[in-house]
Amino acid sequence: MRVLLTTYPEKTFFYHLVPLAWALRTAGHEVRVACQPKFAPVVTQAGLTAVPVGSDRNFWRITETRAGGTEAMREGIMPPYDAFDDVAKQNLGYLQPGLTEAVRGWHRVSNFPIVADLVEFARAWKPDLVVWEPLSQAGAIAARACGAAHARMLWSIDLFGGVRDHYLRLRGAEPDPFEAWFSGYGRKYGFEFGEDMVTGDFTLDHLPGSLQIEADLPYLRFQYVPYGGPASVPDWLQRPAERPRIALTMGLSATEIFGGYHLSLPDVLDALSDVDVEVVATAQGLGTVPANVRLVSYVPLHALAPTCAAAVHHGGLGTLATFARAGVPQLCVPHHLDEPIFAAGLARAGAGIDLRSPTADTIRESVRRLLDDPSFTRGAASLQSEMDTLPSPNDIVPDLEDLTAKFRRGS
Template structure:
């Protein structure tokens, strides 16, 4: 088969695609990865073949939303995606519809427009059997519609986007027929007609969705899910010499991801206050912070090892606990070890993911703007001292291990591609 992966130039989203791309490649299939030209080096560093499409465009999604929706997004899910975590009976049609119009016009159009024309042109030339797209790269289903390829979303977190879509459609069905507007369908349908087709709901959520979360954490929409085990990949990595030996004291990782520094002005939580609050504990804190964030710190306590980067899949097996932002990649890598977590979430899906993990029992969560040093210290001491957190983390690790690996998933993808693919145009 020929498989085309496509993503907007967001490193954290692309990295979750890499293990499945490797699995398909080593199974003998042809694999290409299409993204904007500025992202080519990131793709080729992963050992994959890049296809530059469109023009370069910086991804600043939340900054482009209306101020009230952008602020809501930084505290969790913006309208209309907040529908995924709310009681459907409480949803307001006018507010939800207005939110959908905003994210389609200010977010999806802007991120995807630079890629669509070239991606369709390449797909018509190369004729992929299957297109795999991350859930915000709607250029993928547009290209699939134009060529007859099967297509699937590869979820990088709990399915906030698909669940919100299901809730929106339910709410839409309750409106008078003349008022059933659908901004996403209108936008995608315009491209479908341009390339010789009509809008179908799979353009919003895929013929099927590859989900890396087990049942205890999963968020489900009205779509076909195919489970897959998460495999960590963080880009080029070197294991430092200090990780060769077991730590002399309990080791705690503090890692708050790359989104806060790549898309925003920095971390919401006060990292300096957190580190100071842990200074008198008999632990080693390994804080992975970008150099721009390190420069904001004053004196660093003696029990802190400050590093710009260390591969999490090498660091976390040596840790007794982790303080993180519940970013999906960081969270998923942590669960595989297993290590109890103190989560300080803030952005988009992070608060809801942290809430579900807290309900499962392996995580304590504090919203980032309330994550003072004393609050984080108290939570950390609990997860270090109370065995229930590690027991829950072990149970969650076992749930993840029970999912099929990317290599084990390949035959199922072959079957689904044959079922959904239509005549190549």
Template sequence: MRVLFVTYAERTHFLAMAPLAWALRTAGHEVRFASQPAFVDQITQAGLTAVPVGRYRDPGRALELTPGWQTAGRAGLPRPYDVAQRHPDDISWPYLRDEFARQVKDWHKYENVPMIPDLVAFAQAWRPDLVIWEPTTYAGPIAAKACGARHGRVMFSLDIYGVTRDHYRRLRAQQPPHDRGDALAEWLDAYARHHGGEFTEDMITGEFTIDQFPRSLRMEADLTYLPMRYVPYGGPAVVPQWLRAAPWRPRVAITMGLVATERFDGYAVNLQDILDSLADLEIEVVATVAEAEQRRLARIPDNARLVPFVPLHALVPTCAAVIHHGGFGTLSTTALHAVPQLVLPLHFDEPALAEGLARQGCAIHLPAERATGPAVQEALLHLLGEPAFADGAHRMREQMRALPTPNEMARRLAAMVADRRPITTG
């Protein structure tokens, strides 16, 4: 079969999709990966075939156009998707209606509109059997509708999008006919009708959703979920010489992710304070720190090694603990290798994921605003000294390993496309 993957030019989202694209390709299927022209190198570096569509739109610019994106919603989630963590009685229709309309105008159209004409033209010419899209790249389902392909989402996060949509539909149904506006559906319907169809709800939430978290960490809407095991991929990687030898004392990794330096003004925690607090401990610290952030440091402790990048899937298995921000890839890679985690979350789904890991007994959750040097030192010593965290980390690894692999998912998707029957949750 032919499979078309689609995402706007966001690296972290692409990394979450690449292993499934590989699995489908090595199973013998034809795979193409469509994104904006400036993102082509990221796709081809992964050994995948790129299809440039539209023109580049900087995701960071979308944040600037969306006032309060990072902090205006509760728990740091962008409006209106912060309702995903609220009690139903604490959600008002005016808030959800108005904020959804604003996000469509300021964010979703900004990222998607430049891609749509080229993507639809390619889909109609190439005729994919299946379109796999990142959950806010609505150009994907528009193209699927235009060419008659089946389609679904691959999550890079908790499904705040599906849960928010559930709340939206519930509250909308309770309103009088004159107050049932649906900006997202109306926008997508215009494209569907232009290509001879009409809007259906799957254009927002997919015919199915591939989720790479175990059930204990997921946030689920009233949708069909297909679980898939996370496979680490962080781009081109070389294992350095120093990493080939086992550490002679406990190794602790520190990584605060890509987005902090690519999208925002540095890390949410005081890295100098944290490094200083760990300087006298009998541990080896390996911190992946962007070069620009390294230049801000006044000193580097003798027990610390700072590197701009090291393959996380090679580093984590050598560690006794990992200190990180709670991002999807870092959290999942660490969990897959049964290493206890100290999570310092700031925004988006990081706080919810940190709380979920802590409930599973494999992590300590310390919010970024409270992550002073002494607090991090105290939490790390507790993490290293309490065997229950290692036990919890091994249980989490078993949950991760129990999920179907991308290879198994490739077979399931091929069978689903072949028989066209409704998809059921796995």
């Protein structure tokens, strides 16, 4: 079958789609990835075929012009999706204007530049299945326009589906902003609005159940497989560590989107300087570092993780899941978006520590706890086992074939 993937041009989102695309390709299916033109090189670097569509648009730059901008995003999940786990906000007075603004703003912003070209391509290429990540609902429009089945691929907890659940329960006679938005395209391309356009015919998720928060929707869950872009393994990583190795990474978003880290890395490294460990820190521009620190600008985390005794990081899904897959106890110092939720889930699983308002000293103390308390090693091993028991991306390809046949609407 033919499978079309659509993604907003952000590495953090796209990298979650790549292992599934590889699995479909190795099963013999045709796969193409539609994206804004500037993002095509990232797609082709992953060994996939890119289809540049529409025009380039910088979502983060546009977000900066809206209330609070990216600084508001640093403080947590943007409204109204912060209501998914906040009972006080699960009311129509909060959700109705919030969803109206979300659709008018960042949902449309991330989709409008590509819709026309994407529909044109989909009608010409005739995919059987369209897979879209939650900010690329243009994929749902294109699927409906050409009759394909379509699925959401999550890169976080399902806050989009969860808030949609709350809204539908409370909506009453209020006009649905999603229905109004999608129906406009329906009149143009010849389809009627359906709830599938908001949350997919089904949802793909590669989080273990202990870290996920689900909506009342059909899910197809599979293993998280790390992919972080083109990489090579350095010589030093091919040799055994002489002391317990601690990974320290704060993720790409901190510098590429938010302009810096939310804690002082030099202070943290100084605090760890008298601990009998080797610290591998991925950062730039820190100047002189303690003798027990190996400072690198980048290292493939899936190669680093199995060599580590513990990891310190921001709680981003890709980072957390990569170390979890390797059975490594983790210290999360979360700050923005979904990081606090993942950090709390990791702590509930007994696989790590959720540290809010961190200081250099509390990070040092927490690292010692991870190394000295065997309960964290047991918790990390249990989480690793949970991930290992899920089917691989290759294993779910027959399920995708069956679901595609079930939901395909014809051309």
